[in-house]
Amino acid sequence: MHDMSSHAAHHAPPTGFLRKHVFSLDHKVIGLQYYGLALAAVIVGMVLSWVMRIHLGWTNVAIPGLQFLSKNGAPGGVMTPEYYLQLMTMHGTIMVFFVLTTAPFAAFGNYFLPIQVGAEDMPFPHFNMMSFWVTFVAFLTLCAAFFVSDGPPLSGWTAYAPLSAVGSVAGPGQGTGQVLWAAAIGIFCIGQLLGSLNFITTTLDMRVKGLSLMRLPLSAWAWFITSCMGLTAFAVLLPAGVMLILDHVAGTSFFVPSNLVINDQLQPHSGGSTLLWQHLFWFFGHPEVYIAIVPGMGIVSHVLITNMRRPMLSHRTLIYSMGALAVLSYMVYGHHMFVSGMNPASSLAFSFPTLIITIPSTIVVLIWIGSLYGSRLRINSASLFSLGFISMFVSGGVSGFFLAQPSVDIMLHATYFVVGHFHLVMAVAAIFGIFAGTYFWFPKMTGRMMNESLGKVHFWLTFIGAYCIFMPFHYLGLAGNVRRYQGFVDDYLQPLIPLHKFITVAAIATGIVQFIFLYNLIHSRFWGEKAPLNPWEATSLEWSTPSSPPPFDNFGGQHPVVYHDPYQYGVEAADGKDYVMQTSPEQVKGGHDEA
Amino acid sequence: MATTIHEPPQIKAFEPRSNNSGNGGWRNLVPADGDLRDVKDYSPPPASTAIWVGLFAITMMFAAFTSALIVRQGASLDWQHLKLPPVLYLNTILLLVSSITLEMCRKPIARYMGGVRSEHHPGLWLYVTLGLGLLFVAGQYVAWRQLIAKGLYIWTNPNSGFFYLLTAAHALHVLGGLGGLVHVIRKLHAGVLRRSTLVATARYWHFMDLLWIYLLVLLWIKL
């Protein structure tokens, strides 16, 4: 290591509460802030899902106390159709934007990307701080929709125009609520663009001596690839959001066609294109799915390798596959619009890339499974959640075969099959990734261990529960159960209601289980046993920091030098260790250096 | 990279920063037990990478606006192509000139920061650029007033809608560029201006020209 004390002298850690904990420039603090935001958001989102599930199982049954949430939305505790849709919209928006995007990408990425490249911080700490606080403002803006007179919008997280663009005549919440929604999304985009800017420059320019791109851990690669996707996707959603707001407040007609008659009133708009919104939205929307899942892939690979005590069969292949996913994700967005009135030929054109995207996904899975072969697998909460991630990703992935084909999509589009598909592959899998990362990195972030036995209980119940909730969704879909219904009045749906009741019970049970995790998180933070510097005997740079949590400048005035590829496991190292840190200059017998 | 953020080193000529984080290079491996002095490493200062990343994002954004405009123009029968206010052409010239003035002061400033003191302060041209930039934005505002005077509001027809939308979006970005210039001027007077900062600002500023000319053509031609 080089003594950098001369440089270290230059940046004293901040003094004063605000700079330390609130408007901190330290990527670690910002990462934790993102994590906290995601935690708050996920609790809101989960409670919303409970209320929705109860209503779906027992429609028009008064849910005691609900009337205090919204007097209009649930008079006497009986949920109105509009309120169901409003909660559904908020559930989707909160989960996709403020949980699945912030936690695995912004939170863990902010905390560990700079450390894994051996930097002291991101190159633009002020942008980094702004990125969090802008996102925070976006969250407040979205939640404000709960408190406006008509409540939140009811047009779903996809906010299809013209329903989302013509104002409150189209339904409660479509006025102020929808504008707040669009504003929140726009603000969120700005925050994530700032974040992506930092992530990309960090990865390209801040790596320490000897740390070539290919020597980056898979997690770092995943964050890098994700930030590239984010840069493109959010830059497209932002204009869309602006135009949607203009249609509301400035009387423009970007998305609203002529001659709409709503509630017997001829609308003043003219000439807009409703498909335009769908194209802009899904050009963001599909990559967003991968923005949610790719960081999970990276984290899970990172955790698995450490616990398999061996590198992946091929480091590069995984990286290239994730890259391929990122690139393809822009060519496939049309599969959300097969029956949307888009030219049927283009539906076919979109279906082939969508089918082809299964190849890189398959490669990733095969590499994971193939690397398990002959490994020395260690079972702990982190590795359990990683393996669970693979199982979930497979289960959710195979249903993609169906939705990739226009002809099959005719029956399955907009049914619970789709809901089950993306909940498994994007929501549950991504959240398993978050859990894996939390159990794995908690010692580094807090200097204390999480309670393993609680962690295992949490895993078992969550794993089984998740399957109990989301597998039946597929069955509902196959039977033609349409999504976004607040109750089931159609004759052919009556036989399915028992299945809905089952799902509701499973969902509430699984939700309650999550409080074990919450307790574990809080309790271990303050009273957990002290963690050694490198509890998992891992090799990557975050485990070379002089303390847990790392000092303000991460490496205590030093700059590490990297001598090895990231994952030197299963080797014969000095004093009988089976791994060699990236920063150790020792020669490795049976090492995996590709250089 | 706190070292270079909190107190940037003065620009010494163009020698790469060394002995410092941020020089992993692309394929620049340190073999185990290798001699570090053999490692030839250099990676650009973050600012000069970041600016390209930022410009890419802006490009994507206006690409989205463009596709929207094309779809919208194709989809609707109510597209009345509006005649651009002539003042825009004056604005265009202002903007282009501002780029030239910015270029004029880049070398002097590099020399100045290198310690060479010439007769007049190189910051002068920065102020000129700043002024021209402000004039451009003001000119855009005049253009809007003219349209409004003609009774063309943002909601009047799709074309006017896109005109206000695109020009406003561009003007906002120009204001951002002006902020960058102010930042550069402050750093210059503090004597801690980094070359990469100046270069990045300049690239952004020139990109605003290109973007504006592109938008002008886009709004001018009937697709």
Added chain:
Amino acid sequence: MKARSKFVVMALTLFLIAFGCLYATRGVSAAASGKITGTVKFEGTPPHMKGIDMSKDPYCVKQHENSPAKLENVVVGSGGGLGNVVLYVSEGLSAAESGAVPSEQPVFDQKGCMYTPHVLAMDAGQQFKVITSDQTTHNIHPEPNPLAGNIPWNKSQPPGAPPIVTSWKAEEFIAVKCNIHPWMHGYFAVVKGPYATTGESGSYTLDVPPGNYTVTAWQEELGKQTQKVTVTAGVPAKADFSFKGK
């Protein structure tokens, strides 16, 4: 401290009592000694009222198994009386009279996927009640003109939900719809001062103090008619209306 709270309580009670008296007196003045009576007739052949196909919602169909539903835009009784006509005093009322707001809450029921009554008359500022007797969810979506001072709203009422109690600020004839059952439509007739709605007989009575008034009759499709009447104490003044079919 304690003394102050006492004082507040006293003040409040006093205020309430005063308010109560005021309110009572207004009530009294509303129940006046004069009367305007009359009937509203329809001339010519009553227009054909289309039947309503409710097949979209089997529940609604069941409610009309033996009484087929039809539109109620123009309801003519056997005696030629015109129903759903709102009569009110458009001129001549004293400020107190037109300002008086009855305390009872008229009820607007959703029954068999129709509105009963089809036209609900009420006083500006008077509270009214929207209830549902149906086992299917309705949404109530009145679209007043916001410029007139009434704010549009749109609320669903699932079976078993409590009544919606609200009121309208300004005088206006407000169309109300259910979007879930597009055939359901009715009117809120918001007026000032005494009002009456005719049944199929077409007869009505307005209680007013003696004086000179203009009575207006409003029908959703046939429009408005007015008459000047002079009311003397004891003797009911007569004002008959007759609407011609379009």
Added chain:
Amino acid sequence: MAKLFAVTIVVIAIASAIPIVLHTWVPPKDISTHGALIDEQTSDTMLEAGISFLAAQFVLAFFIWKYSDPKPGAKIGYFPGGAKGLVLAAFLLVGTEVLALGVFGVKAWDGLYFKPPAADALPVQVQAGQFAFYFRYPGPDGKFGPLHPDKIDEASENFFGLDTTNDPDSKDDIVTAEMAIPVNREIHLLMHSKDVGHSFYVPALRVQQDFVPGLDVSLHFTATQTGKYEIVCTQLCGLGHYNMKAYLEVMTQSDYDNWIKQQAALQ
């Protein structure tokens, strides 16, 4: 712990597959001419997806079982064929699999979308609005009258905005709240939306198509069995979305003729 986990995965995988194999939950029986292809395509996909699903879960479980808590000093082994083999397998197996699906899928899609409707197809117009479908038949003259959105007035049941006084073509148009069609006759469905986005979904007919506001979409299909089926909306359109439905009655030609006469009388 690991072995238990492996077992759990296997159990869950099998349990998930059972309802599929037993066809516990299936869509209403197909009554269309084009539906058979779609169902076939779906079951083919189900086969391939199911095999991939079970295979992946089982292998995952097996490896977890076998390689967790190994004896001390055990060397790490390499998967025969290594990464190259796996990548190759992915490209060959999955590649051919999905391409096959894609290519065969074209056939099913083509039947519904690329063939123009037959010349003698019965034209029926459907209008979607918050929150009901209304249908229009051209009547004896076989012509649909023009639509005047400004004339739409649900209060007097002018759902389409027809001007029967001035448009001769509109006079004999028949507007209904439920859709009746003759069996074994091709239907040419002309779809437009009056307000926001909606969708026309008849599971039994294997048909789903969005309404695009401001755009006229058309669809053609043939029903092969008489009976009463449900038309539902699958595109979120507002608070009444869940209750936006209409009934589709497939009748014999003669029943249909009577029905259309009755409806004409009711206009």
